Amino acid sequence: MGKLSTYELGEGISLALIKNNKFKSNIISIYFIKNLDRDDVTQVSLLSNIMSSGCMKYKSVKEISTRMDELYGMSMTSGVYKIGEKSLSYFKFLSISDRYLEKPILNDVVEFVNDIVFNPLIIDGEINPDMLEIEKMNLVDEIQSKINDKKTYALIKCIENMCDGEPYSIERSGYIDDLDAITSKDLYDTYKSLISTSKVLVTVEGDIDIDNAKTIVEKNFNFKRANVVDINREKFDIIPKEVRYISEDLGTNQGKLVIGYRTRVDYKNFKEYYSLIVGNSIFGGGPHSKLFNNVREKESICYYVSSSIEKSKGLMIVNSGIDVDNYEKALVLIDREFESVCKGEFTDMEMDNAKKSIVNSLKSSCDSISGESEFFCNQFISQTNLDLDEIIYFVENTSREDIVNVMNKIRKDTVYFLK
Numbered sequence: 001m002g003k004l005s006t007y008e009l010g011e012g013i014s015l016a017l018i019k020n021n022k023f024k025s026n027i028i029s030i031y032f033i034k035n036l037d038r039d040d041v042t043q044v045s046l047l048s049n050i051m052s053s054g055c056m057k058y059k060s061v062k063e064i065s066t067r068m069d070e071l072y073g074m075s076m077t078s079g080v081y082k083i084g085e086k087s088l089s090y091f092k093f094l095s096i097s098d099r100y101l102e103k104p105i106l107n108d109v110v111e112f113v114n115d116i117v118f119n120p121l122i123i124d125g126e127i128n129p130d131m132l133e134i135e136k137m138n139l140v141d142e143i144q145s146k147i148n149d150k151k152t153y154a155l156i157k158c159i160e161n162m163c164d165g166e167p168y169s170i171e172r173s174g175y176i177d178d179l180d181a182i183t184s185k186d187l188y189d190t191y192k193s194l195i196s197t198s199k200v201l202v203t204v205e206g207d208i209d210i211d212n213a214k215t216i217v218e219k220n221f222n223f224k225r226a227n228v229v230d231i232n233r234e235k236f237d238i239i240p241k242e243v244r245y246i247s248e249d250l251g252t253n254q255g256k257l258v259i260g261y262r263t264r265v266d267y268k269n270f271k272e273y274y275s276l277i278v279g280n281s282i283f284g285g286g287p288h289s290k291l292f293n294n295v296r297e298k299e300s301i302c303y304y305v306s307s308s309i310e311k312s313k314g315l316m317i318v319n320s321g322i323d324v325d326n327y328e329k330a331l332v333l334i335d336r337e338f339e340s341v342c343k344g345e346f347t348d349m350e351m352d353n354a355k356k357s358i359v360n361s362l363k364s365s366c367d368s369i370s371g372e373s374e375f376f377c378n379q380f381i382s383q384t385n386l387d388l389d390e391i392i393y394f395v396e397n398t399s400r401e402d403i404v405n406v407m408n409k410i411r412k413d414t415v416y417f418l419k
Helices: 041-051 063-071 106-118 127-147 150-160 176-181 184-197 210-220 270-284 290-298 326-341 348-365 371-382 389-398 400-405
Strands: 003-010 014-017 025-036 075-083 085-098 199-206 243-248 256-263 302-310 315-322 412-419
Touching: 003 210, 014 210, 014 371, 025 106, 025 184, 025 315, 025 371, 041 075, 041 085, 041 127, 041 176, 041 184, 041 400, 063 075, 063 106, 063 243, 085 106, 085 371, 106 210, 127 184, 150 243, 150 256, 150 315, 150 412, 176 412, 184 270, 199 210, 199 371, 256 326, 270 290, 270 302, 270 315, 270 326, 270 348, 270 389, 270 400, 290 302, 290 326, 315 326, 326 400, 348 371
Parallel strands: 014 199, 243 412
Antiparallel strands: 003 014, 025 085, 025 199, 075 085, 256 315, 256 412, 302 315
């Protein structure tokens, strides 16, 4: 992995420079990190696409594309993540490394990044008004596609019900009902708040000279800061009073069963968290798992079934597709496999296969410069700052006792069934 150097550029502004000569590209990423807020989530979702459609210097998508072609075919992506109860608006720019060029372009690329992110197209106090209706329609399509995909819809509804009253229940793409009332002036106000009050992380990774890259970033980026808002810490030790059972009938051909659990594990407790990751892998984390082999293959109850961990919120989610008539039996079988892991009823081979699967996944996630940059970003935002070897150490040194202890902390919270 690359060598990481970090700096503070101002109030709530962090710079992470990663020197790595393994790839032929450089990647520059800017993240604006804020608390999830129902009042502005739809506007924040709209913003990233509108900003990447025009700026003061390059006023159209065509002009932006022309400039990116001039910079040897660089590319740009933007969007919004939800990590725990945090919203991350991101802008990522991939360009060829200077070592393959006669004339370096890193400074030109950073200037372009500055134009897109910090000099959006403002006309009479409105942000790129010609693009608003287009991006509203695009967002409607994105949200509607999630509703039409019943697997995704069931997951969203389970989380909405399980985390009702908690920021995590907010859907990061926003809400169709908000769109009619949003104006370009509203978006400009949201933009000014986003860049001035959010926590900011800038990352530059590639075969770079650290001092030179730092100088270029400091020279080009002009952050306007005011009243930076602290990021709230998620609560992990939540014990449900009772299990909630929710059923929704939409006349689907295949039932979607989603079960939400509270892990009660804080990811900053490395030993517990990585023991949880191994335990989840044994339970339902892949084709080596108990859910796959026993519930799907042996019992033939599920078309698909798996479990996953939401690190930053302390959740475990079981996601499955079943015949509607098999609802009760599926619940019993999933509970049976969960209890078997809690009791330590798994073989050494099952534990070894789970660990190997996790380690292979970790390594493959860093096979590209985008994946490695994302790895560093996630560690930085979670303030854990572990490198890949340290994480692998925790995974490989997890014991059977560690797994049993952490799995017994988990509590079932919500069962959602879409039929």
